[in-house]
Amino acid sequence: MAAETLVPVFDGHNDVLLRLWQTGDKSPETFFLNGGRSGHLDLPRARAGGFAGGLFAVFIPSSANGVGSHGKPEALPPALEEAQTATVELVSLLVRMERTSEGLLRVCRSGHDIRAAMASGALAAVLHVEGAEMIDPDLRMLDVLHQAGLRSIGPVWSRPNIFGYGVPFRFPSTADIGPGLTDRGRELVKACNRLRIMIDLSHLNEQGFWDVAGLSNAPLVASHSNVHALSPHSRNLTDRQLDAIRDSDGLVGVNFGTMFIRADGRKDSDTKLDELVRHIDYLVDRIGIDRVGLGSDFDGTTVPQELGDASHLPALVECLRTKGYDDEAVRKVCHENWIGVLERTWGA
Numbered sequence: 250m251a252a253e254t255l256v257p258v259f260d261g262h263n264d265v266l267l268r269l270w271q272t273g274d275k276s277p278e279t280f281f282l283n284g285g286r287s288g289h290l291d292l293p294r295a296r297a298g299g300f301a302g303g304l305f306a307v308f309i310p311s312s313a314n315g316v317g318s319h320g321k322p323e324a325l326p327p328a329l330e331e332a333q334t335a336t337v338e339l340v341s342l343l344v345r346m347e348r349t350s351e352g353l354l355r356v357c358r359s360g361h362d363i364r365a366a367m368a369s370g371a372l373a374a375v376l377h378v379e380g381a382e383m384i385d386p387d388l389r390m391l392d393v394l395h396q397a398g399l400r401s402i403g404p405v406w407s408r409p410n411i412f413g414y415g416v417p418f419r420f421p422s423t424a425d426i427g428p429g430l431t432d433r434g435r436e437l438v439k440a441c442n443r444l445r446i447m448i449d450l451s452h453l454n455e456q457g458f459w460d461v462a463g464l465s466n467a468p469l470v471a472s473h474s475n476v477h478a479l480s481p482h483s484r485n486l487t488d489r490q491l492d493a494i495r496d497s498d499g500l501v502g503v504n505f506g507t508m509f510i511r512a513d514g515r516k517d518s519d520t521k522l523d524e525l526v527r528h529i530d531y532l533v534d535r536i537g538i539d540r541v542g543l544g545s546d547f548d549g550t551t552v553p554q555e556l557g558d559a560s561h562l563p564a565l566v567e568c569l570r571t572k573g574y575d576d577e578a579v580r581k582v583c584h585e586n587w588i589g590v591l592e593r594t595w596g597a
Contacts, residue, residue, distance in 0.1 A: 256566045257367055259584035260303030261502030261544030262377070262451070262473035265290045266339045267308050268548045278346040282353070289547035289558040292353060295372055298562035301584060302363060302373025304401050304472060306549075307339045309382055311408070326410045332383040333390060340397055343376060356398050360592035367584075375591070377449070377472075380406030380415070386433055388440050395444050400595060401472070402441060403449035404434055405457070407484070412437050416454040420514035422483040429456030430464075438464045447594045450474070451484070451504075451544070458490055467594045468499035473544030475501075475509040476531045482509050488535065495536035500590040502544025503528050505552040520553040522568040529582065530572070538578055542587040 268288045269277035284293035290300070309332045311325060327335070347356050354372040357363045366373035376398040384390045391399075405415035409427075412434035416424040430438065438461055441448050450458050450471045462469055471494065477485035486494075486501065494501060504510075507520040510528060532541045545552070547559060555564050569579050 255299030255563060256579055257301035257584050258299050258303075258543060258562050259301055259363070259367070259373065259587040260547070261500075261542055261587060262304055262306060262379075262504075262549070263290055263545060263547040264306050264308060264379075264549035265547065266305055266342055267310075270335075270339055270342060278342060278349050281346055282350055289545075289552065291559075292350070292372065294558050294560040297560040298558075299566075299583075300372070300559040300562060301367045302357070302375070303545075304375045304377040305343055306377045306379040307336055307383075308379040308406065308549075309335045309339075326380065326382040326406075326408055329382070329385060336378075336383040336390075336394075340376065340394070343374060344397075347374070358398050358400060359595060360588055363588055363591070375400050377401040377403075379403045379449070379452070380408070380410065381412050381437065382410050384412075384437070386411060388437065391437070391440055391444070391446075395446060399446060400591070401447040401449055402437075403452055403472070404430070404437055404461075406452045413457045413460075414454050415452045415457075416483045418508075419483040420508065421481040423477070423481075423487065424453075424455040424458070424483050424485075426454050426483065427456070429454060429458070430460040435460065435464060442466050445595045447591065455487070455490070458493075462493050462497070467497075468590050469494045469497040470499045470502075470590060470594070471544075472502045473504040473506075473546045475504050475528045476535075479528055479531055480509055480512055480514060482514055484509055491532070491535050495540060498540070498590075498593065500540050500542050500586055501532055501536065502542045502587070503532065504550070505543075505545045505547070505556055506550035507553060508551070510553075516551045518551055518554045518557075522553055522555050522565060525553060525556075525565070526568055526572050529569070533578075538581055539586055539589070541582055542590075543583065 284291040355366040407415040413430040
């Protein structure tokens with residue numbers, strides 16, 4: 250497919266920083282910029298598939314020396330000092346990727362930054378935290394990270410921390426598992442509202458979701474979550490949660506992970522794109538075409554074989570078109586809705 254025909258994709262979640270960090274190489278940014286490594290995402294494959302930008306997650310495994318799996322929850326989060334050290338390394342990696350790219354990747358702090366980067370053909374990267382284990386009880390690290398470019402945060406991953414309770418990976422199950430936000434978690438939400446940092450609901454349990462909904466003055470956003478009515482995984486959203494997201498003028502980014510797509514909850518790359526589009530269809534019907542985006546979870550999950558890496562995103566675009574999505578609807582789902590909800594949250 251010719252480059253000029255590619256539909257730009259702004260994506261709600263990837264774990265490429267974790268994958269690169271875990272290689273242990275001295276210059277992992279080189280592998281991202283030049284390609285040729287395993288995984289789903291690097292700059293050459295992004296450019297080949299129309300991957301124009303997204304939220305780049307900082308996630309710290311329970312064993313923060315790089316040994317550990319993003320897909321396997323641990324009972325305990327990393328200790329604060331350990332998490333902060335690893336966070337500095339991951340944020341530094343993104344900064345070095347930007348510096349070494351010679352303008353081909355830009356860390357974006359506003360909607361204007363994203364639009365300008367995409368218009369110039371640069372990859373628009375937004376710094377996101379998945380699990381706030383690196384943030385101290387007094388939230389000093391939140392201020393530091395915000396100054397470094399942090400514009401999106403998930404208070405928890407699928408494990409508890411001082412801010413709340415993540416929903417463990419269970420199938421079949423609801424997310425109604427345990428208590429929600431702690432008092433410190435409520436203070437974190439208020440601080441994020443003041444700083445205009447987006448709060449990501451994707452790994453919160455159901456009570457935590459409702460705690461945020463009751464506190465936050467920003468749109469409710471689940472960056473990489475799917476429909477519980479179609480796949481009863483604990484990580485997926487119930488109709489009631491979807492209605493709250495709709496009523497807040499928020500957004501759901503559809504996760505490409507097969508365990509969240511399939512009705513049987515299997516982690517199986519032999520999963521048709523039709524299964525993924527079923528979730529998009531349901532969301533469009535339930536919350537509206539303006540509140541649905543993509544949240545691939547590239548480098549963090551098993552995706553359908555037809556979406557083997559970022560270079561295959563045109564296959565999803567084509568599938569949407571064959572299902573009746575016109576050019577305007579495709580643009581909304583692929584990038585316009587994400588930029589819109591970020592601008593509504595950030596105020597710029």
